[in-house]
Each structure stands twice: as C-alpha cells, then as structure tokens.
Amino acid sequence: MRALVVSIWVFINLVFFGMCGYMYLLWSQYWMFIERQTGTTTSTYDQQIYYYNRGFLPNDSNKTHNETKLRIKHSLKDNVTVTLIKNSKPRFPNLQGREFELDTKKYICFKNDSFKNCSSKSLEFKEKILKELRRVLEDEGNVLKISAENPYNVQYKGTKGNFYDKTPKEIMCELKKIQVKTLKRGDVDRGPHNLGDFLPKRGLFENRKFNSCAIVASAGALKDSNLGKNIDAHDLVLRFNHAPTKGFEPDVGRKTTIRVLNSQVVTRKEFNFLESDIYKNVTIVAWDPSNYKATLDEWLEKPEFNLFPTYIEYKKRNVKARFFLINPQSLWELWDFLQDNSPSRLRRNPLSSGFLGLGILLPLCNFIDVFEYVPSTRVTKRCHYYDPEDNPACTFGVWHPLAAEKLLTYYINTIDDRTVFQDGYVRISGFKNVKC
Structure with a gap:
C-alpha cells in the first residue's frame, strides 16, 4: 500500500x-x-552597445539594422543560415536580480579613511563586482536562453573547464602556448590588391622587449581618475581605436606606443583613418574577425570589413609606418583558451580588444598594468571616458564575452586588491617570468 x-x-x-x-x-x-x-x-539600447563594442562612434544614429545583417552575412559561409533575434526579451528571466550599484562613491577610499576602513571598502566592493561578473557569465551561458545567434559559425569541440580549479601559473602556462601572430610578407602570396607586397618583413616588435607596459582601456571610470602620470611612466602604452589623449591627459596620459584598431575604425569614413593625427607616429595593430574555422586565404578573400585597400593606401602615404594586421586565427585561439577555462558557454563572438591587447603584450613585457579593465570603485554607467553616453553593458558585455575575460584577468593578477579596486589597474606578469 x-x-x-x-x-x-x-x-x-x-x-x-x-x-x-x-x-x-x-x-x-x-x-x-x-x-x-x-x-x-530594433532596440536602441542593444544597438548602442553593439556599435560601441564594434568601434562605431556613439552618436551615429544613421546605422540601421540592415547593417547588422550585412555584418553577419560577411562573417558566414554561404551555406550557413542564422536567425537574428531583434529587440528580444529574455526567454527565461534571470532569477538573480542585479544588486550591483554603478556610480556610487561609498566604496571609494578618501584621504581621511583609515587603512582598516579602506581595506574593508575594497573587500566589500571586490565581493560585489566579482559576484556581478559571475552572475553575468552564468546568465550568458544559460542554455535555455536564445542560442541561435552564431554569426561566426563557432563549432567549439574542446572541453569547458574552470580556471578556479587551476593555479594562476597553470593558466599562464596555457596562455603562453598561444601566439598572437601578425601577418608578415611571407605569410601572404601577394593576396588581394597585392597586399603581400606591403606587409612588414618582421613581426610586431620582433626581438624587442620592454620592462613596464600599460594597457589603457577606454572605460568611463578613467574620467577624473588622475592616472595620467602613472600611465605615462610605463615604457610602452597601448590604447584602443579612436580613444583620444588630447584634453584628457591628467586621466589617461599623453604617451601612445601602440594603437589597436578594429577593422571598422580603419574602414569607416567617420573615423578619418587616413587623415587623422591620432593614428600617426604610433604603431598600428588592426584586427578583423574571420569565420571560426576559416583559413587565412578564405579570410583574405572575404574579410568581415575590407580593410586591405585602406591598409595599402596608408602604407603608400607613410612608407616607414609600422602597421600590422593580426592573423584572425589568433583571435579564435584566444577564444578557445577562454572557453577552455570557463565553466559557462561563452558568447560566440571574438574577444574584446582589451584581451587581445593583453595577448599581444605578454611576450614583450616584463609586466603589464591594465587600467580600468577590471572595474574599480569608480565604475560607472558611462561607456567611454571621452563621451558622455551612458551604457552599463560596456562594462559587463553584450557582444564580447567581457565577464569571462575580466574574471580570468583578475585571477592571474599579481598586485594587491587595494591597487586593483581603488587605484584602478591589475598587473599581469609577462611570459618571461612564467616558468612552465
């Protein structure tokens, strides 16, 4: 019974x-x-973040959803179909409500704060920001959410892990196996528009090393940070896209050694790439994503944004210019590394320029300070320090898998939490210091 x-x-x-x-x-x-x-x-909010992350100027209101479709068409093989969900509501709500506060000063240490009080503020903020990043990562990896969007036809075959199950040294040793390569003359047999004739004979800073390097994010939290002198004290300074220094020197410094650009900044007229002084007298490193499994020849034949004519014209005008193109296969090797060490499914889009910049500098520098990439107590809704537009997803990610990137970057950080969360930068040891 x-x-x-x-x-x-x-x-x-x-x-x-x-x-x-x-x-x-x-x-x-x-x-x-x-x-x-x-x-x-279409959702104005989602479009704003989409174009922010892809390098468009924030006030470009004439972009249409058809351009998004065109972008996806560029990055897919002809026999691949994709469903684009527009202005979509979550199919399953996030049961963990957002508790994280932006634009609050209650965690900032002031001059009259004791060491103990400052440490307490830093610890409380650390717990909250890491919790929020983990929430975002888990939310992105929810298999019950919309999963049809795969514009680069990513077919990941590896085994997802968790970097928390490994030591920072083990993570660095895995990362050390990945080489972010730039194209050299011998890599391309002439190519489109005789591209091979204009590529450099050597790789980026081949046979050169630096002691201290700085990566300067474009985050809104840099505004009023007074980090300029600290940034300029580094031997090499890397910046992104069209992020300016003029008028923002106290916060972001004056020096620029490398500027990493996505292909839209190189190709779109509004960025005035061929004429603007911001892209002159610096080393330029440009990247354009390929399909996940595309060969180099397939990408050369069908880039997402055709930056090759502009590249060649720039080299013709500036014969001695140091202008490098990232091998797009390196982008997906970095993505695989991050997915291998993330328990949740990542967004199937390339990593951000910030993580790419770290991959570029790790073999070159004794240590790298990355400014306002892992959010500090100054974290704000403001997307960029040079523009008043608000958009909190610039910090946590809508297109790039930013949450996973930032969690892993903090995990391999070697500097104290007060510096990370109050001063606003993490420090990563270069590969020369990693004995595997």
Missing part, C-alpha cells in the same frame, strides 16, 4: 513539473512570435 501511495505521489509531481515546464516553453515561444511580428523595431 505504501509503495502505491509513493508511486502516485511521484507520478503527480512529474505531471505537475512537466506541465510547468511546458507552460514555460509556451511562454518562451510566445515572445519569439511577438518578436517576429515586430521585427522592424
């Missing part, structure tokens, strides 16, 4: 939970139907 009662109880529970799951799926499909019916309306 007892067995019968237990069996009936189990059956009733199975039916109940099955019905709940079924109703949830119906609710999910309903929202997808609504989105298909209202597909002509």
Whole structure:
C-alpha cells in the first residue's frame, strides 16, 4: 500500500513539473512570435552597445539594422543560415536580480579613511563586482536562453573547464602556448590588391622587449581618475581605436606606443583613418574577425570589413609606418583558451580588444598594468571616458564575452586588491617570468 501511495505521489509531481515546464516553453515561444511580428523595431539600447563594442562612434544614429545583417552575412559561409533575434526579451528571466550599484562613491577610499576602513571598502566592493561578473557569465551561458545567434559559425569541440580549479601559473602556462601572430610578407602570396607586397618583413616588435607596459582601456571610470602620470611612466602604452589623449591627459596620459584598431575604425569614413593625427607616429595593430574555422586565404578573400585597400593606401602615404594586421586565427585561439577555462558557454563572438591587447603584450613585457579593465570603485554607467553616453553593458558585455575575460584577468593578477579596486589597474606578469 505504501509503495502505491509513493508511486502516485511521484507520478503527480512529474505531471505537475512537466506541465510547468511546458507552460514555460509556451511562454518562451510566445515572445519569439511577438518578436517576429515586430521585427522592424530594433532596440536602441542593444544597438548602442553593439556599435560601441564594434568601434562605431556613439552618436551615429544613421546605422540601421540592415547593417547588422550585412555584418553577419560577411562573417558566414554561404551555406550557413542564422536567425537574428531583434529587440528580444529574455526567454527565461534571470532569477538573480542585479544588486550591483554603478556610480556610487561609498566604496571609494578618501584621504581621511583609515587603512582598516579602506581595506574593508575594497573587500566589500571586490565581493560585489566579482559576484556581478559571475552572475553575468552564468546568465550568458544559460542554455535555455536564445542560442541561435552564431554569426561566426563557432563549432567549439574542446572541453569547458574552470580556471578556479587551476593555479594562476597553470593558466599562464596555457596562455603562453598561444601566439598572437601578425601577418608578415611571407605569410601572404601577394593576396588581394597585392597586399603581400606591403606587409612588414618582421613581426610586431620582433626581438624587442620592454620592462613596464600599460594597457589603457577606454572605460568611463578613467574620467577624473588622475592616472595620467602613472600611465605615462610605463615604457610602452597601448590604447584602443579612436580613444583620444588630447584634453584628457591628467586621466589617461599623453604617451601612445601602440594603437589597436578594429577593422571598422580603419574602414569607416567617420573615423578619418587616413587623415587623422591620432593614428600617426604610433604603431598600428588592426584586427578583423574571420569565420571560426576559416583559413587565412578564405579570410583574405572575404574579410568581415575590407580593410586591405585602406591598409595599402596608408602604407603608400607613410612608407616607414609600422602597421600590422593580426592573423584572425589568433583571435579564435584566444577564444578557445577562454572557453577552455570557463565553466559557462561563452558568447560566440571574438574577444574584446582589451584581451587581445593583453595577448599581444605578454611576450614583450616584463609586466603589464591594465587600467580600468577590471572595474574599480569608480565604475560607472558611462561607456567611454571621452563621451558622455551612458551604457552599463560596456562594462559587463553584450557582444564580447567581457565577464569571462575580466574574471580570468583578475585571477592571474599579481598586485594587491587595494591597487586593483581603488587605484584602478591589475598587473599581469609577462611570459618571461612564467616558468612552465
């Protein structure tokens, strides 16, 4: 009799939970139907973040959703189809509500704070920011969320792990196996527009080493940071895209050694790449993503944004210019590394320029200080220090897998938490210091 009662109880529970799951799926499909019916309306918020992360000027209001479709078409093989979900509501809500505060000064240490009080503030902020980054990472990896978006046809075959299960040294040894390569003359047999004739004979800073290097993010938290002198004290300073120094010297410094650009900055007229002084008298490193499994020849034939004519014109005008192109296969090797060490499924898009910059400098520098990449107590809704636009997703990521990048970067950091969260930079040892 007892067995019968237990069996009936189990059956009733199975039916109940099955019905709940079924109703949830119906609710999910309903929202997808609504989105298909209202597909002509795009989310301004999502578009802003999309274009921020891809290098567009923040106030470019004439970009259309068709351009997003065109972008996806460029990065897919002809026989691959993709469903683009526009203005989409989450199919399954995030049950962990956002508790993280932006633009608050309560965690900032002031001159009259005792060492103990400052340490307490730093610890509390650390716990909150890491919790938020982990929440975002877990939320992005939710298999019940929209999973059709795969514009680069990523077919990951590795085994997802967790960097917390490894020591920082083990992580660095894995990262050391990856070489972020720039294209050299011998890598390309002439190529489109005779590209091979214009490529450098040597790789980026081949046979050169630096002691101290700085990577300067473009984060809004750099505004009023007074980090300029600290940044300029480094032997090499790397910046991104069109982030200016003029007028912001107290916060971001004056020196620029390398400027890492995505292909849109090189190709789009509004960035005035061929004429603007911001791209002159510095080493330029440009990147353009390929399909996940594309060969170098396939990418050369069909880049996402055709930067080759502009590259050649720049080299013609500036014969001695140091202008390098990243081998796009290196981008996906870095992505694989991050996915190998992330328990959650990553966004199937290339990593951010920030993590790429770290990959570029690790073989060259004794140590790298990365400014306002891992958020400090100055974290703000402001996307960039040079523009007043607000957008919190610039910190946590909408297109790039920023949460995973920042969690791992903090894990391999070697400097104290007060410096990370109050001063605003992490320090990563260069490969020369890693004995594997």
